[in-house]
Amino acid sequence: MIAVLMSVNHLAVLMVCATLATLFWVYPIRLGRAPVPMIGILLALLVWVADQLQLTSSPQYTIYSSILGGFVCGIIIMSLQWRATRGHPLERAALKWCFLSIFIGSLLLIALIMLPAALGGTRAVPLVISLASVLVLYLGLAAGLHRYRLFHVERWWFRTWHWFFGGALVLVLDALLVFVIGLAGGMALLLSLAIAGWVYFPLRQWLMGLLGRSDQRLLDSTLRQLVNNLFAADSEAGIRNAWPGLLQRMFNPLQCRAAEIPVVSDVQVSADGARLYLRALTAADPDLMLEHPDQGGRLFTPEDLRVATLLRDLTDKAVAAVRARELGADVERQRISRDLHDDVGGRILSLLRNAPDEQQEKLARNALQSLREALQALDQSASCRLADSLEDWQKECRERCEEMQVPLLWRQSVDAGGAKLSVRYDINVRRILSEALTNAFRHATPGQVEVAVRGDECRLDIHVINDGVSAGRAETDVLAGRGLNHMRTRAEELGGTFSFRLEADQARLHASVPLDPPYGVACCSDTATTLR
Structure with a gap:
């Protein structure tokens, strides 16, 4: 009975390995017409048959070595899929999340169970505890199926890899100090933690600072452009016409177009993070929809939503300020028009009626005509x-x-x-x-x-x-x-x-x-x- 269960277990493990290794051949973008998943399943069946017929001396050379080979093949296929999803932000986001879940779960499973067996060694962690690493794979895939998670995938992607590489660095340094240099376990662990804390983490913070400063420089440049638009615009229409260009400069989307947006708030991001909706500045303008920021290189993030809301609020205030300025200018024009009409107009009319000769009368008429033109010019309508x-x-x-x-x-x-x-x-x-x-x-x-x-x-x-x-x-x-x-x-x-x-x-x-x-x-x- 135990032998039967072990045989079924080997078959199931090989099937999971084959399907996970070839998953990225067809998802999220099919890489070719070749039936790679079917080939992987057939190879897994052949390995299982060889194991059942005991063609090798130990499962070490059939089951465990094949699983390690499948893991390497999966990494190679994933790298091809990474290139294929360039310019497809939704597909790239799904690839990031799925690869993250599968890679971490599979790596833990291989490191704790498969690798020691393939190398002929003993497991350092009990099998029951090691099998819990499979939960990482399933829980990660379940979270990725929820579309809202894709909205946060950029942030999760970097943070998770930082955590992974930080832990891996400690383990590698510890193993190097113990097995190569020959230090005692406690001293090796202490040195590895010190190196990770004093070298890796400051370096990681420096790299993150570089990325953050790049985004901050772009935001600073956009805000300066907004201020320039405010002071350079001579009318409300000038600010409204510059609004799409401001968004284009900040987010560099694949497309920025007018559209009827299906949201109530002024600024909102779609559930999948592919589109940013912005309500029109005025009733005379169209609503705007931005698709795929950074020319399709990523999705819109909560930080983008915050920045877009900030730009929208500042632009609204700029429009309000220009309206107030135009209203004040219009009131002043009306006052000047009244003064010119009542005072200067009356004096020129008196000169016209009392002109001593035809030449003076003509000059007065020309002056009166110029005054009429000036008064008409003050009327913007x-x-x-x-x-x-x-x-x-x-x-x-x-x-x-x-x-x-x-x-x-x-x-x-x-x-x-x-x-x-x-x-x-x-x-x-x-x-x-x-x-x-x-x-x-x-x-x-x-x-x-x-x-x-x-x-x-x-x-x-x-x-x-x-x-x-x-x-x-x-x-x-x-x-x-x-x-x-x-x-x-x-x-x-x-x-x-x-x-x-x-x-x-x-x-x-x-x-x-x-x-x-x-x-x-x-x-x-x-x-x-x-x-x-």
Whole structure:
């Protein structure tokens, strides 16, 4: 009866060894089409048959040696699986946990039971106690089956290996001092503990500090970027547009996209740790979902959840601060608008009504028109049609040129349609054209002025060309004047660019400015749902 039970035990042990050794060939990613698990089971059966037929003198050469060989094969297959799961964070997390459970349980079982038998020695620990090491394997697999554990796998993975290597170092040093150097058991144990405590543990803490400082440097850099966004943004939209880039910089996910998130809280990580959900900053923005941080190299951890919550809270406060600033600026604009309208407007109107001649009346009307434009610019909600602006720009340029008796060549290629511009945009372009003509008349004797306005759904390009520029006057007047700086400032205020150059006797001015939404919404708004 005992022989039968021993035979069944050997068969069961060999089957477990074969299946565990070949498990990582098919899990979590299948490495190939070869039936490696079936081959392992067949080899285990052959070993069992050889043991039953007593083809060797002792189970030491069949059962125990085969188990040691299966353990080594399992390590080799696991290393192949490690390479295959690169870029697959969920599969890598499962591999880490399963390998950790199987490796520790199997290593304890082999070290306490199989290895002494395979080497022909005696067990140092009673068999009943040694078999308890199998519980490590089963309990580890059971914990890994619970998906929430995978959420903590990164932290468990490093901590468990630190514990394992710390204990292994003490055992190896103790054995080295006893069997090689020949020290007494108590003295060897004391020295091994001292070496582990004074060398290994400080080295481990130093390595962990390096890893922690790397994460801390990334967090510090992201927080500095957040502060820069706060002070550089001139509106709430600026902070909101920078929010996805901030998350991209911090977590480096494989994908950051808009999605309807299935959570109630503002920031939450999925149960498997693969996705980070963030509620939209405002009702006008989409919710965001980040998938697989560090380009798929790991899962989101509780520390990532804490950092994301911190970034979200700081960004919310930044948005609130900008809103308060914009509200205060709007109140101040309204006050200035009232003062200009009631005081300056009334005085200019009195000058217009009491103008002694036509020239003074015209100056008063121009001043009144400039005041109206300034008041409209203070109203952030005021807008005008692009077609009307183009017509006004052309009319004013033509009137200026007629006054100076200089021909105007106006070229226009803009599909205006029903597009609208902000009043500030209209005024800035109007002033750029006016200053360009002023420079042409003041610093040259043009025979003709050419103005070309071209545009698409994103930008307006404005070219002003005049001849009659002498080399001496260009150097002393045009380049040294303030008009160019004013035009450049107005173009940059609209988010555009400005350039000026001289070619022979010609002055060439070019301003390129983006169009306001909704005319340029198809090209200018950041509505991409995926950031890579």
